Ligand SMILES: Nc1nc2c(c(=O)[nH]1)N[C@H]1C(S)=C(S)[C@@H](COP(=O)(O)O)O[C@H]1N2
Protein backbone atom coordinates (compact mmCIF):
# COMPACT_ATOMS: atom_id res chain seq x y z
CA UNK A 1 0.00 0.00 0.00
CA UNK A 2 1.24 3.47 -0.78
CA UNK A 3 1.68 6.25 1.74
CA UNK A 4 -1.52 7.92 0.69
CA UNK A 5 -3.60 4.84 1.17
CA UNK A 6 -2.01 4.18 4.60
CA UNK A 7 -2.72 7.73 5.70
CA UNK A 8 -6.28 7.34 4.71
CA UNK A 9 -6.88 3.84 5.95
CA UNK A 10 -8.03 5.24 9.25
CA UNK A 11 -10.61 7.48 7.64
CA UNK A 12 -11.81 4.65 5.45
CA UNK A 13 -12.12 2.21 8.32
CA UNK A 14 -13.75 4.68 10.63
CA UNK A 15 -16.36 5.39 8.00
CA UNK A 16 -17.12 1.70 7.79
CA UNK A 17 -17.09 1.18 11.56
CA UNK A 18 -19.42 4.09 11.95
CA UNK A 19 -22.07 2.17 10.08
CA UNK A 20 -21.41 -1.22 11.64
CA UNK A 21 -24.40 -2.72 13.30
CA UNK A 22 -24.31 -5.04 16.24
CA UNK A 23 -27.95 -6.08 16.41
CA UNK A 24 -28.70 -9.67 15.42
CA UNK A 25 -31.63 -10.25 13.13
CA UNK A 26 -34.08 -13.08 13.11
CA UNK A 27 -35.14 -14.51 9.79
CA UNK A 28 -38.82 -14.01 9.16
CA UNK A 29 -41.00 -16.50 7.37
CA UNK A 30 -42.55 -15.88 3.98
CA UNK A 31 -45.87 -14.11 4.38
CA UNK A 32 -48.58 -15.60 2.26
CA UNK A 33 -51.46 -13.19 1.92
CA UNK A 34 -54.44 -12.60 -0.33
CA UNK A 35 -53.04 -9.96 -2.64
CA UNK A 36 -55.75 -8.95 -5.09
CA UNK A 37 -59.29 -7.96 -4.36
CA UNK A 38 -61.66 -10.29 -6.34
CA UNK A 39 -61.74 -9.16 -9.99
CA UNK A 40 -64.96 -7.96 -11.53
CA UNK A 41 -65.87 -9.70 -14.80
CA UNK A 42 -66.92 -7.01 -17.22
CA UNK A 43 -69.60 -8.26 -19.59
CA UNK A 44 -68.60 -5.65 -22.16
CA UNK A 45 -64.85 -6.30 -22.08
CA UNK A 46 -63.89 -6.68 -25.79
CA UNK A 47 -60.68 -8.45 -24.87
CA UNK A 48 -62.39 -11.41 -23.30
CA UNK A 49 -65.55 -11.91 -25.35
CA UNK A 50 -64.20 -11.47 -28.91
CA UNK A 51 -61.38 -13.07 -30.84
CA UNK A 52 -58.40 -10.75 -30.83
CA UNK A 53 -56.61 -9.86 -34.10
CA UNK A 54 -53.55 -12.02 -33.42
CA UNK A 55 -55.72 -15.05 -32.86
CA UNK A 56 -57.20 -14.95 -36.37
CA UNK A 57 -54.20 -13.99 -38.56
CA UNK A 58 -50.74 -15.38 -39.33
CA UNK A 59 -47.91 -14.31 -37.09
CA UNK A 60 -44.41 -13.35 -38.31
CA UNK A 61 -42.35 -15.89 -40.20
CA UNK A 62 -40.21 -17.79 -37.80
CA UNK A 63 -36.78 -16.37 -38.53
CA UNK A 64 -37.76 -12.76 -39.25
CA UNK A 65 -35.45 -11.70 -36.42
CA UNK A 66 -32.52 -14.16 -36.31
CA UNK A 67 -31.34 -12.31 -33.22
CA UNK A 68 -34.55 -11.74 -31.27
CA UNK A 69 -35.86 -8.32 -30.33
CA UNK A 70 -38.21 -7.31 -27.50
CA UNK A 71 -41.95 -6.88 -28.08
CA UNK A 72 -42.79 -3.60 -29.83
CA UNK A 73 -44.96 -2.80 -26.84
CA UNK A 74 -41.84 -2.65 -24.68
CA UNK A 75 -40.23 0.13 -26.73
CA UNK A 76 -40.13 2.39 -23.69
CA UNK A 77 -37.86 0.03 -21.79
CA UNK A 78 -34.57 1.65 -22.74
CA UNK A 79 -31.47 3.25 -21.30
CA UNK A 80 -31.78 6.99 -20.91
CA UNK A 81 -29.25 9.76 -20.91
CA UNK A 82 -29.16 13.49 -20.48
CA UNK A 83 -26.72 16.08 -21.77
CA UNK A 84 -26.43 17.07 -18.10
CA UNK A 85 -24.55 13.80 -17.65
CA UNK A 86 -22.04 14.44 -20.41
CA UNK A 87 -18.88 16.48 -20.80
CA UNK A 88 -20.25 19.82 -22.02
CA UNK A 89 -23.00 18.15 -24.02
CA UNK A 90 -20.65 15.83 -25.94
CA UNK A 91 -22.42 12.46 -25.96
CA UNK A 92 -19.15 10.57 -26.52
CA UNK A 93 -18.12 11.36 -22.96
CA UNK A 94 -21.38 10.62 -21.24
CA UNK A 95 -23.41 8.04 -19.36
CA UNK A 96 -26.68 6.27 -20.10
CA UNK A 97 -28.72 4.89 -17.25
CA UNK A 98 -30.36 1.51 -16.87
CA UNK A 99 -34.19 1.44 -16.46
CA UNK A 100 -34.13 -0.21 -13.02
CA UNK A 101 -37.89 0.20 -12.61
CA UNK A 102 -38.50 -2.12 -15.57
CA UNK A 103 -36.15 -4.92 -14.49
CA UNK A 104 -37.24 -8.16 -12.83
CA UNK A 105 -35.08 -10.59 -10.88
CA UNK A 106 -31.40 -9.73 -10.65
CA UNK A 107 -30.04 -10.00 -14.22
CA UNK A 108 -29.79 -6.91 -16.42
CA UNK A 109 -30.49 -7.71 -20.09
CA UNK A 110 -27.42 -6.83 -22.17
CA UNK A 111 -29.16 -4.13 -24.21
CA UNK A 112 -30.13 -2.34 -20.98
CA UNK A 113 -26.73 -2.40 -19.24
CA UNK A 114 -25.81 1.12 -18.11
CA UNK A 115 -22.99 2.53 -20.19
CA UNK A 116 -20.30 5.06 -19.42
CA UNK A 117 -17.71 6.06 -21.99
CA UNK A 118 -15.07 8.76 -22.06
CA UNK A 119 -14.50 8.72 -25.82
CA UNK A 120 -17.50 6.96 -27.32
CA UNK A 121 -18.10 3.25 -27.88
CA UNK A 122 -15.11 1.59 -29.57
CA UNK A 123 -15.64 -1.22 -32.10
CA UNK A 124 -12.68 -3.56 -31.93
CA UNK A 125 -11.90 -6.18 -34.56
CA UNK A 126 -11.40 -9.37 -32.50
CA UNK A 127 -8.78 -10.59 -34.98
CA UNK A 128 -6.71 -7.50 -34.27
CA UNK A 129 -7.21 -7.65 -30.53
CA UNK A 130 -4.00 -8.08 -28.51
CA UNK A 131 -3.55 -8.09 -24.75
CA UNK A 132 -0.05 -7.29 -23.49
CA UNK A 133 0.89 -8.36 -19.95
CA UNK A 134 4.30 -7.08 -18.86
CA UNK A 135 6.33 -5.20 -16.23
CA UNK A 136 7.25 -7.06 -13.04
CA UNK A 137 6.34 -10.53 -14.35
CA UNK A 138 8.75 -13.38 -15.15
CA UNK A 139 7.36 -14.07 -18.64
CA UNK A 140 5.87 -10.99 -20.36
CA UNK A 141 3.35 -12.00 -23.00
CA UNK A 142 1.10 -10.73 -25.80
CA UNK A 143 -2.13 -12.76 -26.12
CA UNK A 144 -4.60 -13.01 -28.97
CA UNK A 145 -8.29 -13.43 -28.14
CA UNK A 146 -8.19 -17.15 -28.99
CA UNK A 147 -5.19 -17.66 -26.74
CA UNK A 148 -6.87 -15.80 -23.89
CA UNK A 149 -9.98 -17.97 -24.22
CA UNK A 150 -7.86 -21.13 -23.93
CA UNK A 151 -7.53 -20.46 -20.21
CA UNK A 152 -10.12 -22.25 -18.01
CA UNK A 153 -13.18 -20.03 -17.71
CA UNK A 154 -15.40 -19.14 -14.83
CA UNK A 155 -18.80 -17.40 -14.62
CA UNK A 156 -19.90 -15.13 -11.78
CA UNK A 157 -23.00 -13.02 -11.21
CA UNK A 158 -21.73 -9.58 -10.17
CA UNK A 159 -22.97 -6.04 -10.00
CA UNK A 160 -21.18 -3.20 -11.73
CA UNK A 161 -21.77 0.30 -10.38
CA UNK A 162 -20.18 3.60 -11.29
CA UNK A 163 -19.00 5.21 -8.04
CA UNK A 164 -20.65 8.43 -9.27
CA UNK A 165 -24.08 6.77 -9.16
CA UNK A 166 -26.44 9.27 -7.52
CA UNK A 167 -23.72 11.93 -7.33
CA UNK A 168 -26.13 14.80 -8.05
CA UNK A 169 -28.18 13.88 -4.98
CA UNK A 170 -25.55 15.06 -2.47
CA UNK A 171 -27.03 18.54 -2.71
CA UNK A 172 -30.58 17.30 -2.22
CA UNK A 173 -33.03 15.51 -4.54
CA UNK A 174 -32.29 16.41 -8.18
CA UNK A 175 -34.20 13.92 -10.31
CA UNK A 176 -37.69 12.59 -9.73
CA UNK A 177 -36.71 9.28 -11.30
CA UNK A 178 -35.27 5.97 -10.17
CA UNK A 179 -33.47 5.62 -13.51
CA UNK A 180 -31.65 8.94 -13.06
CA UNK A 181 -31.07 8.62 -9.31
CA UNK A 182 -29.62 5.09 -9.33
CA UNK A 183 -29.38 3.85 -12.94
CA UNK A 184 -25.58 3.86 -13.19
CA UNK A 185 -25.50 0.21 -12.22
CA UNK A 186 -26.33 -3.21 -13.61
CA UNK A 187 -25.92 -6.88 -12.67
CA UNK A 188 -24.83 -9.65 -15.04
CA UNK A 189 -23.35 -13.10 -15.24
CA UNK A 190 -19.80 -12.46 -16.46
CA UNK A 191 -17.61 -15.18 -17.99
CA UNK A 192 -13.86 -15.05 -18.35
CA UNK A 193 -10.65 -16.10 -16.69
CA UNK A 194 -9.32 -15.25 -13.25
CA UNK A 195 -6.18 -13.13 -13.48
CA UNK A 196 -4.57 -15.34 -10.81
CA UNK A 197 -4.76 -18.25 -13.27
CA UNK A 198 -2.88 -16.31 -15.97
CA UNK A 199 -0.36 -15.01 -13.42
CA UNK A 200 0.33 -18.56 -12.23
CA UNK A 201 1.55 -19.13 -15.77
CA UNK A 202 3.53 -15.92 -16.17
CA UNK A 203 4.99 -15.68 -12.69
CA UNK A 204 4.71 -12.42 -10.79
CA UNK A 205 7.77 -10.84 -9.16
CA UNK A 206 7.65 -10.23 -5.38
CA UNK A 207 8.26 -6.51 -5.99
CA UNK A 208 5.04 -6.22 -8.03
CA UNK A 209 2.53 -4.37 -5.85
CA UNK A 210 0.32 -2.64 -8.40
CA UNK A 211 -1.20 -3.42 -11.79
CA UNK A 212 -1.90 -0.80 -14.45
CA UNK A 213 -4.88 -1.61 -16.69
CA UNK A 214 -5.23 0.35 -19.92
CA UNK A 215 -8.02 0.50 -22.48
CA UNK A 216 -7.56 0.70 -26.25
CA UNK A 217 -10.39 3.21 -26.83
CA UNK A 218 -9.54 6.82 -27.64
CA UNK A 219 -9.66 7.78 -23.95
CA UNK A 220 -7.02 5.13 -23.11
CA UNK A 221 -8.71 4.91 -19.71
CA UNK A 222 -6.23 3.62 -17.20
CA UNK A 223 -6.27 2.81 -13.49
CA UNK A 224 -3.93 1.06 -11.10
CA UNK A 225 -5.13 -1.79 -8.94
CA UNK A 226 -3.44 -3.30 -5.89
CA UNK A 227 -1.97 -6.74 -6.57
CA UNK A 228 -3.85 -8.27 -3.60
CA UNK A 229 -7.15 -7.63 -5.41
CA UNK A 230 -5.71 -8.87 -8.71
CA UNK A 231 -4.76 -12.18 -7.09
CA UNK A 232 -7.92 -12.41 -4.99
CA UNK A 233 -10.80 -12.35 -7.48
CA UNK A 234 -10.06 -10.09 -10.48
CA UNK A 235 -11.17 -11.45 -13.86
CA UNK A 236 -10.68 -10.69 -17.53
CA UNK A 237 -14.14 -11.28 -19.01
CA UNK A 238 -15.30 -11.80 -22.60
CA UNK A 239 -18.95 -12.76 -22.07
CA UNK A 240 -21.98 -11.24 -20.43
CA UNK A 241 -25.16 -13.23 -19.76
CA UNK A 242 -24.10 -16.03 -22.08
CA UNK A 243 -23.00 -14.05 -25.15
CA UNK A 244 -19.99 -11.98 -26.18
CA UNK A 245 -19.68 -8.63 -24.40
CA UNK A 246 -21.60 -5.83 -26.09
CA UNK A 247 -19.40 -3.12 -27.70
CA UNK A 248 -20.71 -0.72 -25.03
CA UNK A 249 -19.42 -3.04 -22.30
CA UNK A 250 -15.90 -3.38 -23.74
CA UNK A 251 -16.00 -6.01 -26.52
CA UNK A 252 -13.98 -8.16 -26.85
CA UNK A 253 -12.67 -8.10 -23.23
CA UNK A 254 -12.80 -5.99 -20.11
CA UNK A 255 -11.46 -6.15 -16.60
CA UNK A 256 -13.88 -7.17 -13.84
CA UNK A 257 -13.11 -6.40 -10.19
CA UNK A 258 -15.95 -7.88 -8.13
CA UNK A 259 -17.51 -5.31 -5.76
CA UNK A 260 -15.14 -2.50 -6.70
CA UNK A 261 -15.79 0.76 -8.58
CA UNK A 262 -16.88 0.15 -12.18
CA UNK A 263 -14.42 2.84 -13.18
CA UNK A 264 -11.59 0.38 -12.43
CA UNK A 265 -13.12 -2.24 -14.72
CA UNK A 266 -11.29 -1.10 -17.84
CA UNK A 267 -13.16 -1.86 -21.07
CA UNK A 268 -11.61 -2.63 -24.49
CA UNK A 269 -8.62 -3.84 -22.47
CA UNK A 270 -5.22 -3.80 -24.20
CA UNK A 271 -2.47 -3.71 -21.57
CA UNK A 272 -1.73 -4.85 -18.03
CA UNK A 273 1.57 -3.72 -16.52
CA UNK A 274 2.88 -4.74 -13.10
CA UNK A 275 4.89 -2.25 -11.05
CA UNK A 276 6.08 -1.36 -7.56
CA UNK A 277 4.13 1.91 -7.19
CA UNK A 278 0.71 3.18 -8.26
CA UNK A 279 0.71 5.09 -11.56
CA UNK A 280 -1.43 7.99 -10.26
CA UNK A 281 -3.43 8.23 -13.46
CA UNK A 282 -5.90 11.04 -14.04
CA UNK A 283 -8.78 8.78 -12.96
CA UNK A 284 -7.25 8.20 -9.52
CA UNK A 285 -6.02 11.69 -8.74
CA UNK A 286 -8.25 14.43 -10.16
CA UNK A 287 -11.19 11.99 -10.30
CA UNK A 288 -12.51 9.12 -8.19
CA UNK A 289 -11.05 10.31 -4.91
CA UNK A 290 -13.50 10.87 -2.06
CA UNK A 291 -13.39 14.35 -0.57
CA UNK A 292 -14.36 14.33 3.11
CA UNK A 293 -15.81 17.15 5.18
CA UNK A 294 -12.38 17.83 6.72
CA UNK A 295 -11.08 18.77 3.27
CA UNK A 296 -8.95 15.63 3.13
CA UNK A 297 -9.57 13.33 0.17
CA UNK A 298 -9.54 9.55 0.43
CA UNK A 299 -7.54 8.03 -2.40
CA UNK A 300 -7.55 4.35 -3.39
CA UNK A 301 -11.07 3.92 -2.07
CA UNK A 302 -12.25 0.98 -4.09
CA UNK A 303 -15.13 -1.20 -2.83
CA UNK A 304 -18.68 0.09 -3.14
CA UNK A 305 -20.42 0.35 0.21
CA UNK A 306 -23.56 -1.54 1.26
CA UNK A 307 -26.52 -0.03 -0.56
CA UNK A 308 -30.17 -0.57 -1.49
CA UNK A 309 -33.02 1.07 -3.36
CA UNK A 310 -36.76 0.49 -3.62
CA UNK A 311 -37.60 -0.16 -7.28
CA UNK A 312 -41.35 -0.65 -6.89
CA UNK A 313 -43.03 1.66 -6.26
CA UNK A 314 -40.82 4.45 -7.59
CA UNK A 315 -41.43 7.76 -9.41
CA UNK A 316 -41.73 5.99 -12.79
CA UNK A 317 -43.76 3.09 -11.41
CA UNK A 318 -46.37 4.28 -8.92
CA UNK A 319 -49.03 1.94 -7.56
CA UNK A 320 -52.28 2.02 -9.54
CA UNK A 321 -55.91 1.47 -8.54
CA UNK A 322 -55.09 0.30 -5.05
CA UNK A 323 -57.90 -0.49 -2.68
CA UNK A 324 -57.64 0.19 1.02
CA UNK A 325 -56.89 -3.07 2.81
CA UNK A 326 -55.12 -4.60 -0.21
CA UNK A 327 -51.74 -6.25 0.32
CA UNK A 328 -49.10 -4.74 -1.98
CA UNK A 329 -45.47 -5.70 -2.55
CA UNK A 330 -42.66 -3.22 -1.98
CA UNK A 331 -39.65 -4.50 -3.93
CA UNK A 332 -36.10 -3.42 -4.40
CA UNK A 333 -32.44 -4.23 -4.87
CA UNK A 334 -29.61 -4.40 -2.33
CA UNK A 335 -25.88 -4.90 -2.96
CA UNK A 336 -22.53 -4.53 -1.24
CA UNK A 337 -19.00 -4.49 -2.64
CA UNK A 338 -17.84 -5.90 0.71
CA UNK A 339 -19.72 -9.18 0.41
CA UNK A 340 -23.18 -10.68 0.75
CA UNK A 341 -26.36 -8.90 1.79
CA UNK A 342 -27.66 -10.41 5.03
CA UNK A 343 -30.64 -8.17 5.77
CA UNK A 344 -32.76 -5.45 4.29
CA UNK A 345 -35.16 -3.45 6.45
CA UNK A 346 -38.01 -1.40 5.06
CA UNK A 347 -39.55 1.69 6.64
CA UNK A 348 -42.88 3.22 5.64
CA UNK A 349 -42.52 6.22 7.96
CA UNK A 350 -39.29 7.84 6.82
CA UNK A 351 -36.99 5.77 8.99
CA UNK A 352 -38.68 6.02 12.38
CA UNK A 353 -39.51 2.31 12.35
CA UNK A 354 -38.01 -0.48 10.29
CA UNK A 355 -39.30 -3.97 9.57
CA UNK A 356 -37.37 -6.83 8.08
CA UNK A 357 -37.87 -7.49 4.37
CA UNK A 358 -37.46 -10.86 2.75
CA UNK A 359 -34.53 -11.62 0.44
CA UNK A 360 -35.80 -13.43 -2.62
CA UNK A 361 -34.10 -15.50 -5.26
CA UNK A 362 -30.33 -15.84 -5.37
CA UNK A 363 -28.39 -14.18 -2.54
CA UNK A 364 -24.81 -13.96 -3.80
CA UNK A 365 -21.71 -12.00 -2.77
CA UNK A 366 -21.09 -8.75 -4.70
CA UNK A 367 -24.30 -9.21 -6.64
CA UNK A 368 -27.68 -7.51 -6.59
CA UNK A 369 -30.04 -9.17 -4.14
CA UNK A 370 -33.75 -8.64 -4.59
CA UNK A 371 -35.84 -7.91 -1.51
CA UNK A 372 -39.57 -7.85 -0.92
CA UNK A 373 -41.83 -6.48 1.78
CA UNK A 374 -45.62 -6.90 1.89
CA UNK A 375 -47.51 -3.78 2.92
CA UNK A 376 -51.21 -3.48 3.75
CA UNK A 377 -52.33 -0.38 1.88
CA UNK A 378 -54.30 1.97 4.12
CA UNK A 379 -54.61 4.96 1.78
CA UNK A 380 -52.23 7.07 3.86
CA UNK A 381 -49.16 8.83 2.44
CA UNK A 382 -45.90 6.97 3.03
CA UNK A 383 -42.20 7.74 3.29
CA UNK A 384 -40.64 4.54 1.95
CA UNK A 385 -37.04 3.62 2.74
CA UNK A 386 -34.86 0.54 2.55
CA UNK A 387 -31.69 -0.08 4.55
CA UNK A 388 -29.26 -2.90 3.80
CA UNK A 389 -26.78 -4.76 6.01
CA UNK A 390 -23.93 -6.91 4.64
CA UNK A 391 -22.05 -9.86 6.09
CA UNK A 392 -19.16 -7.61 7.14
CA UNK A 393 -21.63 -5.85 9.45
CA UNK A 394 -21.85 -2.66 7.39
CA UNK A 395 -25.17 -0.85 7.65
CA UNK A 396 -26.42 1.52 4.97
CA UNK A 397 -26.23 5.06 6.45
CA UNK A 398 -28.90 7.74 6.56
CA UNK A 399 -28.42 10.94 4.56
CA UNK A 400 -27.59 12.72 7.81
CA UNK A 401 -24.94 10.17 8.82
CA UNK A 402 -23.33 10.25 5.39
CA UNK A 403 -23.29 14.04 5.16
CA UNK A 404 -21.83 14.12 8.68
CA UNK A 405 -18.68 12.51 7.29
CA UNK A 406 -18.49 13.55 3.66
CA UNK A 407 -20.29 16.92 3.85
CA UNK A 408 -22.37 18.12 0.93
CA UNK A 409 -19.61 18.40 -1.67
CA UNK A 410 -19.34 14.65 -2.17
CA UNK A 411 -19.43 13.04 -5.60
CA UNK A 412 -18.44 9.40 -5.28
CA UNK A 413 -19.53 6.41 -3.20
CA UNK A 414 -22.91 7.75 -2.24
CA UNK A 415 -24.77 4.96 -0.47
CA UNK A 416 -27.14 6.72 1.90
CA UNK A 417 -30.77 5.68 2.24
CA UNK A 418 -33.13 6.98 -0.47
CA UNK A 419 -36.68 8.02 0.44
CA UNK A 420 -39.66 7.77 -1.88
CA UNK A 421 -42.68 9.78 -0.73
CA UNK A 422 -45.93 8.07 -1.76
CA UNK A 423 -48.67 10.70 -1.75
CA UNK A 424 -52.38 10.10 -1.24
CA UNK A 425 -52.86 10.11 -5.04
CA UNK A 426 -50.23 7.32 -5.20
CA UNK A 427 -47.70 9.47 -7.09
CA UNK A 428 -44.12 8.84 -5.94
CA UNK A 429 -41.56 11.59 -5.25
CA UNK A 430 -37.84 11.65 -4.55
CA UNK A 431 -37.36 13.40 -1.17
CA UNK A 432 -34.68 13.43 1.49
CA UNK A 433 -35.39 12.88 5.15
CA UNK A 434 -32.86 14.35 7.56
CA UNK A 435 -32.82 13.37 11.16
CA UNK A 436 -30.93 16.37 12.53
CA UNK A 437 -30.03 19.89 11.53
CA UNK A 438 -27.23 18.93 9.15
CA UNK A 439 -26.26 21.57 6.59
CA UNK A 440 -28.22 21.71 3.32
N1 LIG B 1 -11.52 1.81 -21.72
C1 LIG B 1 -12.47 2.36 -20.95
N2 LIG B 1 -12.85 1.69 -19.83
C2 LIG B 1 -13.80 2.20 -19.03
C3 LIG B 1 -14.39 3.47 -19.30
C4 LIG B 1 -14.00 4.13 -20.49
O1 LIG B 1 -14.49 5.21 -20.86
N3 LIG B 1 -13.02 3.55 -21.30
N4 LIG B 1 -15.31 4.00 -18.39
C5 LIG B 1 -15.23 3.49 -17.02
C6 LIG B 1 -16.31 3.93 -16.17
S1 LIG B 1 -16.18 5.48 -15.47
C7 LIG B 1 -17.32 3.08 -15.78
S2 LIG B 1 -18.49 3.57 -14.68
C8 LIG B 1 -17.44 1.73 -16.36
C9 LIG B 1 -18.79 1.58 -17.03
O2 LIG B 1 -18.96 0.28 -17.50
P1 LIG B 1 -20.19 -0.02 -18.48
O3 LIG B 1 -20.21 1.05 -19.54
O4 LIG B 1 -19.96 -1.37 -19.01
O5 LIG B 1 -21.43 0.04 -17.64
O6 LIG B 1 -16.43 1.45 -17.32
C10 LIG B 1 -15.16 1.98 -16.99
N5 LIG B 1 -14.18 1.49 -17.92
Ligand SMILES: [Mo]
Nearest residue numbers: 116162163263
Ligand atom coordinates in the same frame (compact mmCIF):
# COMPACT_ATOMS: atom_id res chain seq x y z
MO1 LIG C 1 -17.83 5.74 -13.85
